[in-house]
Amino acid sequence: MRTHLSCMDVAERTSSQLDGLLPSGAQMLGTSESLPWKGFFIEKHAMTPGERVLGISRWHLISALGKRPAFFEGKTAHGSVLSFIKPPGALTLVPIGMIPAVRLCSSSELISCAVEDAVVQAIAMEEREGQPLELLFKTGIRDRATGHIVNLLSEEMEAGGPAGRMYAESLVQALVSRYLALASSDFSPQAPAPRVMHPRLLRRLRDWMESNLHRDISLTAMAREANYSSTHLLRSFRASTGMTPHQYLLELRVAKAEGLLRDKAPRLIDIASECGFASQAHFTQIFKTRRGLTPGQYRREFAS
Numbered sequence: 370m371r372t373h374l375s376c377m378d379v380a381e382r383t384s385s386q387l388d389g390l391l392p393s394g395a396q397m398l399g400t401s402e403s404l405p406w407k408g409f410f411i412e413k414h415a416m417t418p419g420e421r422v423l424g425i426s427r428w429h430l431i432s433a434l435g436k437r438p439a440f441f442e443g444k445t446a447h448g449s450v451l452s453f454i455k456p457p458g459a460l461t462l463v464p465i466g467m468i469p470a471v472r473l474c475s476s477s478e479l480i481s482c483a484v485e486d487a488v489v490q491a492i493a494m495e496e497r498e499g500q501p502l503e504l505l506f507k508t509g510i511r512d513r514a515t516g517h518i519v520n521l522l523s524e525e526m527e528a529g530g531p532a533g534r535m536y537a538e539s540l541v542q543a544l545v546s547r548y549l550a551l552a553s554s555d556f557s558p559q560a561p562a563p564r565v566m567h568p569r570l571l572r573r574l575r576d577w578m579e580s581n582l583h584r585d586i587s588l589t590a591m592a593r594e595a596n597y598s599s600t601h602l603l604r605s606f607r608a609s610t611g612m613t614p615h616q617y618l619l620e621l622r623v624a625k626a627e628g629l630l631r632d633k634a635p636r637l638i639d640i641a642s643e644c645g646f647a648s649q650a651h652f653t654q655i656f657k658t659r660r661g662l663t664p665g666q667y668r669r670e671f672a673s
Contacts, residue, residue: 387412387481390426390463392473393419399523404530405585408488409541411526416477423470428483429504430463431548433519435478442472455509458516462552464504480523484545492545495600504552515547531647535615538588542603563604570595571609575621582622582645588614622646623659630668637664 385397394417401411416439439455452474465486493502522540525532566574577594578586591614592602606614622644629640641652657663662670 385412385414386410387414387430387483389424390421390430390468391479391481392416392421392471395419395479398478399527401526401530404526404537405534406530406537407589409482409484411522412481412483413523413526414479414481416473416479418472418474418476420472421468421470424468426463426465426468428463428485429465429489429545429548430461430468430481430483431515431519431544432461432463432479432481433516434459434461435480437477438475439477440474442474443469453509456511458511459509460512460515460519460551461508462504462510462548463506464552468506480519482519482522482541482544484541484548488541489545489548491598492542492600493549495598496546496549502549502553504549505554507552510551512547512551515544515551518544518547529647531651532615533585533618533645533647534587534589535591535618538599539603539613539615542588542599546600563601563608565609566595566605574606578618578621579625582618582625583643584645586618586645618645619655620659623656626652626656626664627660627667627671630664631672633668633672640664 385391385395385400386402387395391414395414396417397412397414399411399413434455434457436457438457439459440452441455442450442452444450490502518540522537522544525537525540530537574591574595578591588599588602592599595602597605603613606612606617610617612620626640626644629635629643635643637652638649641649644652646652646655653663656667660667
């Protein structure tokens with residue numbers, strides 16, 4: 370089982386990986402650095418008035434402003450000063466490369482998701498079918514779906530990653546797809562209808578998931594098992610089952626827990642571990658959401 374991580378403790382001992390890309394005075398409130406996420410990370414910062422100098426980003430950044438508006442000053446191409454306001458939840462999209470200077474004139478919070486170029490390129494190659502990729506720096510834009518995904522990733526980071534790697538990787542796949550749609554001037558979000566999986570492959574994937582329920586299964590590992598890309602797997606699996614791989618995995622875990630709960634002997638904490646839940650509390654939360662009863666209530670009603 371995974372242990373809950375205190376993001377405040379992590380922040381106290383970890384410097385930001387985004388140093389130089391945020392206005393001076395930014396204080397880190399949380400980071401996913403200690404979580405087993407690969408190819409991306411999340412940081413949350415408290416922002417105070419300060420200046421961000423012209424810099425270079427090594428990641429693709431998708432950042433969402435907090436619940437308060439923020440006031441900025443920047444320079445136009447002609448050198449004059451331009452004042453502007455970003456509303457709560459406003460997004461900034463930063464492709465790899467130059468990031469312009471700006472002055473923050475108010476306090477705010479910022480959630481930033483940084484994604485490695487290899488991850489973005491792999492998804493773009495599949496979605497754009499080999500067409501050239503040109504991404505633009507954009508700031509102050511609104512997109513409800515993108516903001517929602519960023520907030521979900523932030524919540525998962527702050528909770529210590531209890532939902533597992535497949536959940537976080539699936540969110541990042543969706544986030545990068547939205548990023549490509551928003552940051553590219555010629556990208557069309559219309560994707561071809563996904564093809565369903567062959568029933569034999571679906572059965573093999575189900576068997577593989579069931580044999581690995583006790584592990585923190587990643588989307589990458591499942592895609593490798595299917596000989597698919599992660600993007601292709603997400604689309605085809607949902608088209609075939611009506612669920613994402615993560616939703617399907619949770620259902621398999623709950624179904625296995627039901628069988629174990631019918632026996633009065635195993636402790637709830639041991640069932641949680643055997644079925645791959647992050648903790649007994651996480652087990653209880655998921656089980657009650659999906660079955661309408663807590664594990665204890667289910668055992669009292671159905672145990673022989």
